Amino acid sequence: MKTILYLIQKEFLQIFRDKMMLPIIFIIPIMQLLVLSYTATFEIKKIELGVVDLDKSVTSADIISRFSASPFYIMNTIKGNYQELEEKMQKGELEQIIYIPAHFEKDLLDKSMPEIQIITDAINGSAASLMSAYSMNIIGKYNKDFLLKEMMIPKDHKNINTQVAFWYNPDLDYKTFMVPGILVLLVTIIGLFLSAMNIVKEKEIGTIEQLNVTPIKKYQFIIGKLAPFWIIAMFDLLLGLALARFVFQVPMIGSVPMVLAVASIYLVLVLGMGLFISTMSNTQQQSMFISWFFVMIFILLSGLFTPIENMPHWAQMLNIVNPIAYFIEFMRLVLLKGSTFPDVAHLVYSIAIYALLMIALATWRYRKVS
Amino acid sequence: MRIFIIKEFLQIFRDTRSMIILFGIPIVQVLLFGFALKTDMKDVNIAVLDQSKDVYSQELTRKILSSEYFNLSSNLSSSKEIEDEFKKGKIREVLVYGEHFGEDLIKNGRADVQIITDASDPNSANIVYSYTQAIINDYLKEINNTAQPIAQIKPITQMRYNKELKSVFMFVPGVITVILMLVSSMMTSISITREKELGTMEILLVSPVKPWQIIIGKVIPYVLLSFVSAVIILLLSYFVFHMPFSGSLLLLLSVTLLFIVLALSLGVFISTVSKTQQVAMLMSMFALLLPTILLSGFIFPIKNMPVILQWISHLMPPKWFVIIIKNIIIKGNGFAVIWKEILILIGMTVFFIVLSIKKFKIRLE
Numbered sequence: 175m176k177t178i179l180y181l182i183q184k185e186f187l188q189i190f191r192d193k194m195m196l197p198i199i200f201i202i203p204i205m206q207l208l209v210l211s212y213t214a215t216f217e218i219k220k221i222e223l224g225v226v227d228l229d230k231s232v233t234s235a236d237i238i239s240r241f242s243a244s245p246f247y248i249m250n251t252i253k254g255n256y257q258e259l260e261e262k263m264q265k266g267e268l269e270q271i272i273y274i275p276a277h278f279e280k281d282l283l284d285k286s287m288p289e290i291q292i293i294t295d296a297i298n299g300s301a302a303s304l305m306s307a308y309s310m311n312i313i314g315k316y317n318k319d320f321l322l323k324e325m326m327i328p329k330d331h332k333n334i335n336t337q338v339a340f341w342y343n344p345d346l347d348y349k350t351f352m353v354p355g356i357l358v359l360l361v362t363i364i365g366l367f368l369s370a371m372n373i374v375k376e377k378e379i380g381t382i383e384q385l386n387v388t389p390i391k392k393y394q395f396i397i398g399k400l401a402p403f404w405i406i407a408m409f410d411l412l413l414g415l416a417l418a419r420f421v422f423q424v425p426m427i428g429s430v431p432m433v434l435a436v437a438s439i440y441l442v443l444v445l446g447m448g449l450f451i452s453t454m455s456n457t458q459q460q461s462m463f464i465s466w467f468f469v470m471i472f473i474l475l476s477g478l479f480t481p482i483e484n485m486p487h488w489a490q491m492l493n494i495v496n497p498i499a500y501f502i503e504f505m506r507l508v509l510l511k512g513s514t515f516p517d518v519a520h521l522v523y524s525i526a527i528y529a530l531l532m533i534a535l536a537t538w539r540y541r542k543v544s
Numbered sequence: 545m546r547i548f549i550i551k552e553f554l555q556i557f558r559d560t561r562s563m564i565i566l567f568g569i570p571i572v573q574v575l576l577f578g579f580a581l582k583t584d585m586k587d588v589n590i591a592v593l594d595q596s597k598d599v600y601s602q603e604l605t606r607k608i609l610s611s612e613y614f615n616l617s618s619n620l621s622s623s624k625e626i627e628d629e630f631k632k633g634k635i636r637e638v639l640v641y642g643e644h645f646g647e648d649l650i651k652n653g654r655a656d657v658q659i660i661t662d663a664s665d666p667n668s669a670n671i672v673y674s675y676t677q678a679i680i681n682d683y684l685k686e687i688n689n690t691a692q693p694i695a696q697i698k699p700i701t702q703m704r705y706n707k708e709l710k711s712v713f714m715f716v717p718g719v720i721t722v723i724l725m726l727v728s729s730m731m732t733s734i735s736i737t738r739e740k741e742l743g744t745m746e747i748l749l750v751s752p753v754k755p756w757q758i759i760i761g762k763v764i765p766y767v768l769l770s771f772v773s774a775v776i777i778l779l780l781s782y783f784v785f786h787m788p789f790s791g792s793l794l795l796l797l798s799v800t801l802l803f804i805v806l807a808l809s810l811g812v813f814i815s816t817v818s819k820t821q822q823v824a825m826l827m828s829m830f831a832l833l834l835p836t837i838l839l840s841g842f843i844f845p846i847k848n849m850p851v852i853l854q855w856i857s858h859l860m861p862p863k864w865f866v867i868i869i870k871n872i873i874i875k876g877n878g879f880a881v882i883w884k885e886i887l888i889l890i891g892m893t894v895f896f897i898v899l900s901i902k903k904f905k906i907r908l909e
Binding site: 198303311475 | 559561565566568572573577585588604630631632649650653654655660663664666670673674676678696697698701702705714730731742821823827830843844845848849870877881
């Protein structure tokens with residue numbers, strides 16, 4: 175026990191002696207959380223819309239005014255002929271163009287289904303589908319109102335009224351969704367990279383030899399190496415949770431002690447993985463490369479940005495070995511929806527088993543004899 | 545000088561593991577982005593609480609489930625189960641019919657249906673809701689005898705530049721930028737600090753090699769590696785994902801080279817301020833990579849961010865590079881449209897080179 179404590183003390187001294195490390199470990203993650211949570215938004219607002227109105231009728235004006243009244247659109251009164259607007263879209267100044275053909279009003283009253291063209295810049299596919307959904311909604315609403323106003327509804331017309339309820343996040347605040355995920359990301363990056371570069375650093379500088387000739391036991395060495403990073407990452411997590419609660423007003427319906435308990439297991443998993451990478455590589459550059467490689471894949475597949483169920487089957491299968499995916503799902507379920515242990519048991523067990531496995535692997539790979 | 549560059553090359557190429565990863569990262573990322581990350585919702589799991597169980601409610605449910613968007617996860621029997629289902633995280637939407645759905649629809653001509661969505665993911669909730677609404681509208685059209693035409697506008701949507709809404713179109717410019725940042729800035733900063741940490745920098749400094757030669761020698765191998773990486777990504781996106789490449793290839797490659805030089809000068813700058821590899825790595829990670837991913841507009845649209853962050857994003861070199869590549873590759877724009885962005889990149893490059901020269905210390909403390 176004493177040996178472990180000495181080793182931990184040594185690690186802490188080493189970390190804190192470097193003046194650059196303190197801000198990197200404590201301040202930057204917090205700033206990242208603050209900045210990231212504001213940037214990581216898929217909300218689409220202020221769509222720059224151009225209008226080509228060849229009809230210039232009361233009806234077309236009415237439709238245009240509905241677009242400008244919508245909170246999603248800004249119209250810097252960009253009207254003009256189609257070619258001009260097309261060029262603007264080409265330069266990236268416009269994101270959507272609505273094109274109202276001539277005789278539009280007349281066709282509508284003649285019941286011959288006039289067309290409105292909606293042209294969307296679709297380089298960003300998800301933004302484009304939202305933008306087109308917004309404009310379809312506006313036109314759909316107009317269709318409904320028009321029928322009502324003109325009293326052209328046949329007597330036996332049936333109608334289904336939909337009432338929509340947005341549970342767990344009635345304001346549709348994207349930050350509420352992102353903050354728990356980003357927190358997972360930060361803690362993972364800090365934990366994984368610090369531990370992945372650690373043993374390798376001793377190897378590179380040559381101090382590992384000195385450690386190897388001491389009577390220190392393998393398990394003492396592993397614990398002594400991991401504990402400091404575990405403490406640092408836990409501290410970052412607590413700080414992050416506090417920010418999430420008090421700055422971002424993330425609801426945290428579920429049990430926070432359970433979150434902390436599972437987080438502490440999750441960190442063992444992350445640190446174990448880092449140590450494993452560390453034992454596999456010879457230089458810090460190498461271990462950083464490997465960690466970066468896996469972290470990028472884990473992040474992309476974790477469902478942080480795009481829902482996992484949209485991915486093809488093989489990609490979902492890859493998530494079986496993705497620690498970030500488990501923990502993000504766990505955090506979102508517990509914090510945002512108040513899921514209880516039985517709901518998330520499968521995630522907790524997976525994390526725990528994975529943690530054991532990683533530690534076992536790291537211990538097995540670490541050899542005192544080089 | 546030549547010999548020094550050769551030494552650097554040897555040092556980098558000898559490390560096969562790093563080399564594999566260096567070229568593996570871009571390939572795996574582009575493939576993942578292209579094949580795995582889909583922004584269109586499909587096969588959304590929903591639950592149905594049908595308290596009416598009549599012809600109309602069952603027909604509507606059948607219509608919804610037979611679309612490619614929805615899968616039935618479970619039939620619920622009471623409203624108490626809704627919350628439990630959501631908490632298990634298996635479903636995104638619950639469709640609730642009242643007790644007299646069909647009766648209301650026939651007798652009064654209007655009936656209510658409730659759509660409860662899991663809005664902890666707000667965008668998905670929005671999209672799922674609008675899909676459901678669209679199917680309900682279709683259904684209404686069907687049951688309302690539409691033999692007689694009614695006055696309706698028919699919206700026609702056209703997706704410009706990316707008809708199938710492929711996510712690669714957005715991700716390829718981003719991945720190139722991230723990779724160039726990773727290889728150029730991170731790797732150079734680490735390889736220079738490595739010499740410091742191992743003490744070999746001292747040896748280099750007392751040798752007749754001039755400091756600027758040391759830097760150039762360090763940097764040139766990475767220029768080459770980064771460039772090859774970028775070309776691999778471009779080839780993949782052309783041959784595997786069929787991106788258009790409508791602009792000038794020469795312009796694209798020269799801008800890429802310019803960005804590589806910029807990223808390298810950033811890397812050199814970082815190495816002048818950090819003493820250990822760990823610090824250099826964490827600095828490049830938090831100061832370069834995350835902002836590259838987040839503030840470059842490659843995943844998240846910049847104009848929806850708070851104003852301060854929009855200002856900060858102007859200072860981010862990747863932002864301008866992403867704009868340039870999108871313009872050249874996808875829209876086929878030429879120099880006339882993007883000269884401003886190119887000028888900004890050149891300015892930034894000069895700035896960081898001058899700064900690194902000022903900061904580079906010949907003596908060790």
